[in-house]
Amino acid sequence: MLHLHLTAIIVAVILFIAVYGMYKKNNTRDNKAAFITHMVLRVFYLIVLFSGLMVYVGNMEGISNSGGHMTYGIKVLLGILTIGFMEMAIVRLKKNSAKATVLMVICLAVIIATVIMGATLPLGMLSF
Numbered sequence: 001m002l003h004l005h006l007t008a009i010i011v012a013v014i015l016f017i018a019v020y021g022m023y024k025k026n027n028t029r030d031n032k033a034a035f036i037t038h039m040v041l042r043v044f045y046l047i048v049l050f051s052g053l054m055v056y057v058g059n060m061e062g063i064s065n066s067g068g069h070m071t072y073g074i075k076v077l078l079g080i081l082t083i084g085f086m087e088m089a090i091v092r093l094k095k096n097s098a099k100a101t102v103l104m105v106i107c108l109a110v111i112i113a114t115v116i117m118g119a120t121l122p123l124g125m126l127s128f
């Protein structure tokens with residue numbers, strides 16, 4: 001499940017950059033390619049969410065035994081926030097809102113924080 005989580009995250013981030021670039025070029029209603037890519041991105045949000053929850057629930061016992069409730073809780077919260085900010089950044093750009101750049105910066109910060117946290121937690125590739 002962790003492999004699915006990681007693969008889905010990588011695909012989602014690539015799609016996010018693609019959708020962002022496409023709407024940046026043309027954010028009118030007739031940008032069908034951007035609309036379809038955005039829909040595919042939304043499917044990947046669900047895969048990231050589902051696989052993350054499965055890893056969390058599947059390792060509940062180990063998490064309890066290691067006393068890692070708090071850190072895992074924060075990881076899950078950061079993950080959900082990341083998905084929320086990714087979607088908000090795109091929708092604001094699509095609507096030509098002045099807040100689009102601010103949201104993009106917040107979004108990048110939460111993505112980086114979530115990746116660092118996930119990778120350094122016990123199951124992550126960077127944990128010791």
Ligand code: HEM
Nearest residue numbers: 049052053055056079080082115118119121122123124125
């Ligand atoms: C776009 C949002 C997300 C990003 C960028 C992200 C990033 C990561 C990364 C990089 C890892 C480490 C994977 C590895 O090293 O093999 C990870 C692990 C994990 N993620 Fe996420 N994640 C996101 C969303 C979520 C969500 C929504 C949940 C839960 C609902 C979640 C729960 C977990 C759990 C439980 C782990 C295992 C932690 C460990 O290493 O022990 N993640 N995540």
